[in-house]
Structure formats: structure tokens, C-alpha cells
Amino acid sequence: MRRNIPSSDSLVIFEAAARHLSFTRAGEELGLTQGAVSRQILDLEAFLEAPLFDRSRRALALTEAGRDYRDSVCPLLDALESATLQAQAQRTLRRAINLSVAASFCNRWLIPKLPGFVSRHPGALVNVSSRVGRIDLDSSPFDAAIINAAAPPPGVASVPLMPIRLVPYASPRLPGARPPLAAAQLRALPLLHLYEAPKAWEAYFQAMGAADAPLPAGAQHTLFLVNCEAALAGLGAALLPPEFVEEDERTGRLLRLAEPALVGDRSYFLIWREAAAERIAPLRAWMLETLGGVAPDAAPGSAPGAR
Template identity: 55%
Template sequence: MKRSIGRAIPSTDSLVIFDACVRSMNFTQAGNALGLTQSAVSRQILDLEQFLNVALFERAGRHLTLTAPGKRYWEEVTPLLEELEAKTIRMQMRHTLQNALNLSVAASFCNRWLIPKLPQFLEQNPRALVNVASRVGPIDLSRTEFDAAIINAPSPPQGVMTKLLFSIRLAAFASPGLLKKKRRLTASDIATLPLLHLTGMPDAWETYLHRMGLDDVRVSAGAHYSLWLLSCEAALAGLGVALLPPELVAEDVKAGRLIRLSQIEIPRNLSYWLAWRETEDNSPALQAFRDWLDSRCPAI
């Protein structure tokens, strides 16, 4: 069989065929998936077994089962094949496009701000490719394949370059159906409505109503949501009033899907930041993306 030159490993072709056989447990089906004959697949597996000096499959007529060594080898080798494929694709993308950007984005910002506006960036940068992964919680860019990340944090993360996008403030929003055509609401009116709570900010409604002038603040119990994204969807569905960053619902307010209940805002000790490794500072895609954010964030 073919083997890697200078390495005590089989060829990737034989490993790919082995993986296909495990997934289908049928040499004919594996061959059909790979464009090979059943005999060619069988021969490759036999050669691989001889190379490893171990039986990978038990054969009973047309029925296949993995041996214990075969199962262990497949579980160890498959992740390496997937990692090799991912890194190869990434290298191909960088070579052909020269403008690929792998971006990790805080979940609520990703769904409610970035994705709806991303077509504008791509229209201005038609050769750019932005790969987006939504994420909850902190990220260590030194341990990931991402070029940059958009996060929310009290202060800029250490060890990376950063750009402040905007500081987070919260205002109250509700669907028109929940308000029953009543647009001018006092703090007492709002306090009687179903209030949607963010799990990580238990004092937010008390602070907001106090800022509106309600001295005897009695916040009603209500549903709790772990993300602004979920609170926003709940408010759009008419489940209650949500405290949200205005930047994340600007289009919903403009379209009349949500109504802002007052001009009161309460600051939170959080901001959205763009963070990137210093080694990526000269990336054309990242530079273009930063410039685009510069043009968008002052307006919001």
C-alpha cells in the first residue's frame, strides 16, 4: 500500500476509506460514497490491516463489525483527519481569497446586530469572507483558530489589541400588543406589566424604575432569560417588557415591532469590544472590518 514518505503512517487515502467503512459498516456503500468499487475498498482495508498488523474488522459474510483495536484506532485517527481537513481548508481559503476573517462573536450581538448588518460590509468588501461563530462567555484568542472576537466585558481583555465598540446601557422595550395601545406609561404602569429579567442582572429593573422616579420599588416576579437575545425574542412575542441595549433592537423599533417605553437608560458595567491578536493587526480583512465598524458604531 501507499504510505507517507519518511513517516510510519499510512496514506490519508486509506484512512479516509477506513473512516467511510466505519460510518457505513459496508464496503459497497463506502465505495459508492467515495466513487470506488467494492473490491478497491476491500483491498485498501486489507492493506491497511497488514500495515498495522492488526485486524480492524470482523467479517461474517457481508456483515461487518469493528474489532476492539479497530474501534480504538478509528476513535483516535478520525479527529486528526478532521483537524487536518479543517486546517487545509483554512489555508486554501487564505491563499485564494486573501481576505478571510474568522470571527467569534458574543451571541446577542451576533444575532441582533452583526448578522443583519453584515451584508453592508460584504457589499463594500466583495472579496472578503467572514466566518462567524456565535459564543457565550469569555474567549482566549491565543488558544483558538479565530482571528478576532467581539465580546462584552467590563474592561478590555489583556494581552490582545482592542477597540471599544460601545458601552452598554439598557432601556425598556415591549411589543405593541402588550401595551394595548397605551403609549405613555408611568413607572407605576410599567411595574404592573410582566417584567422579563436577565439572569445575570437581578437589580436591573429595580434600578430602572427607581431612575424613573418610583421610590417604593416593588419589582414583580417574572420569567428569567440568560441572554439579551432571548429577552428580545420574548419581548417580540409579547411575553413581557425587556431591558435591552437600544443598539440591539433599533431595527425592531423602526419597524414598529417594539416600542421604547421611556427615554430613561441605565448604564451597565459592560461594553462591547473588538479584540484581536497583534499578529493579525495587518490582516487586510481585519483592517477592512475595523474600518467598517468605525463607520457604524458612532452612529449607534
């Protein structure tokens, strides 16, 4: 059965005309001619069987019926618009990907490159939460996560994104940072250590065939991203994944001090809920494509992981 209400177009036009008290200005706002607005108002008045505007005066004015109708209709239009926006927001949220990301991968790789994904998938919404430590998708609000681990946790869908390779980098402001450096020259620099991987430098020198000399003491920081910032500040040389410093190396802010890369037994993995598989498929494909050009120029060795 048809409801005894006028069209939504006529109500929107009436609201604009009542607000401006001008058919011309209402038309300008809505992209209509003054004549089109006038015709819609006449049709609405015929539907209601009541005049809404007093046209006898020089300036357009609402009749008493027009004022009453305006006061009743405008709140309903506002409520209808609010309900529509809320429904659209819910649709957007259902399409969004809630992603937990290991902190260093988040800051040093994902966020700088994420505009490439968004430009390829207009309207895509990725809600990112930077995280340190383990995550259980079953007890979290996340659809997927990027983790640093020796292997993905059991019982979840997963794909490896990249192995963790470590290469020494330093700012050109650091005295003695003139690559390529031999092991002895590298050892003479202030070395930045990782709290999560205290033996990383030891493993790197072992891979270079220079494990006979003791390591000098150096500052110790947590996370690759903190060590990266310390290296950029000129505080010392840091072992960092090349993928995290591509732009810094390209612009000369960081120098690669030696060629061998140390690969350990940890990687970054993307894990996800099966229920979210279809939603994250474009993001997964983009990440694998973007990381696919990484060449394994690794030297043998063991690189403990950091987040």
C-alpha cells in the first residue's frame, strides 16, 4: 500500500525554500531553476490541499500552515539524513579491515606504503593498530595481524610476507661511516644493539668471518624502529631490515655499510580470521606484490628477531 506522503524531493525543496524564503536561492542551493522549485512547491501544496507560502507580498513568506509543516517536516528530514548516514557508516565499517601490525613493520613499512594500496583501491578503509608482543585473533577485535615470529600460530590462516634480513646502516654524519667497510672498520664504530636481539651484532660479524674480537659496548634500544631513529640521529650503526629504510637509503640519510645481509629464523607473517578472508584478499595481494621484488642477497647466519 502506498503511504500518504509526498515525494522526498518535494520535501527537500520545501525545506530549502522555507529556510531561505526564496525560490531562487533554494534553486541555487539544490542545482535547480527557480521555475522548477516553484512547480515542486505548487505540486506539494496541491497534495496537501493547503497553501504553504504567501506570494501576495513583495517578499516570500510562509503561511501559518507552511510554518506548521516546516516545524514538523524539518526534524523528520534531519532524522532521516542521520539514519541514512549511520547506515552508510555501518556499511563502510563492515567493509573495513581492522589490522594489528608489529610496531616496526607498521611505522617503517606499512604506513609509508599504504597510500599505494589506497590509490589502487579507492574507498578501501584499513584501520591500523601498532602493537608490540603476541596477539590472539580469537580474543581481539582484529580481522588480521602482521606478526614477527619464527612460525605463524597454529589454527589461523597465514602467509609469509618477508624474512627478517639485517644489514648495517649508519648516518653519513657518523664519523668513519664511509662504505664499504671491512669488519674491523665496522667494529670500530659505535654499535647500536637491540634489546630483543642482543647477539645480532655477534652473529653478523660471525657471518663476515670476523668473530674473533670482542664487541665494544654500545647503546641498547628496543624495536627496529627505535634503532633506526637512533641511526638516523647519528648515534651509531644499526642492523636493520633493508625494507624498512628504502627511502632513507635512496635519499642518502642512511648508508649501507656492508653488503652481506644476515637472515635468521624469523619472518613477518600476515595472519587472518577465515571470516575476513575475502575482505583482506586485496590487501594481502598488494602486500605480497609490493614485497615480491626483495632479492635474498643473504649471507648465512642467525639473526634473532625484533619487533
